[in-house]
Amino acid sequence: MKEKAISLLLMALLLFTINGCAKNFHDTKDPSVGNAQPNTAITNMRVISILPETPYATNAYVYESSKPGPAVIIVGGVHGNEPAGSLAAQKFCEVPVKKGTLIVVPRANATALAANVRTLPEVGDINRAYPGKQDGTYAEKISFAIVQLMNQYKVSMVVDLHEGYAFNALDSKSVGETILPGKDDTSVLLAMDAVEVINQKIKEPYKRFSVLANPIVGSTAHYANSYLQVPAFTVETSDKQALDDRVEYSFQIAKFLISSQGVIEK
16 A cells, blocks of 8 residues: 555656646647646747657757757656656746756656656666667667757756665765766866755755765766766755655755856856
8 A cells, every 4th residue: 555655646746747847838739738827938948759659758848048048958757766856857847047948858767757666677777878879778769869959959068866775974885965077177166066055954964965976877967978078967865865855955956056057047
């Protein structure tokens, strides 16, 4: 019964994610839009389907301001047993875009999120599959599609939201409560600043964030930083704390990072 209740809760959260992202859009055929009013800060809004007409289909939501500026992409839900990253990414669908373009992929591994598992055997690990292949495994197809978005919009920053299984301060084998920045100075310095800001809100020392080494090879952030040569980050919360806290910490860190590009307000 407990497992069933958890699955129902996650499904409800995922449905909220779908509707939350879609409701700010107009000029789209997404059936979940309904009659909701669009975010007036956005002048051009698109829903881009990834792997349409397959069991693993998911959406990317593109918010474009009328003011020119850089493009930033935020990805969540790469691993299905890490719902906080997906829900935190979804929150950006409610954030007005100041200039440039904000791309949100809240449910990269939608089927795994629905099943509350890291990934499905037939999909594979998206976070080890970059740059992907158009005709590869499903993980490679999804990562390939995200790379195409990065290239199409010439992104200047990439943020990927994840969860670790423990607090890094208590278990060094886990990356929970850390930021893994790219190798460039901008990524490292921004990660350090983000940690300083978020830790002011966290009382317990072992729950505070720290900056670790670079993102893992094959991951979203590693590809963006190494090959596109833009600032990139893997943000990891710990699933040992309440879901609401994990979502809020992920959101606040990502918001700080993205605001450095001027795309959104701090």
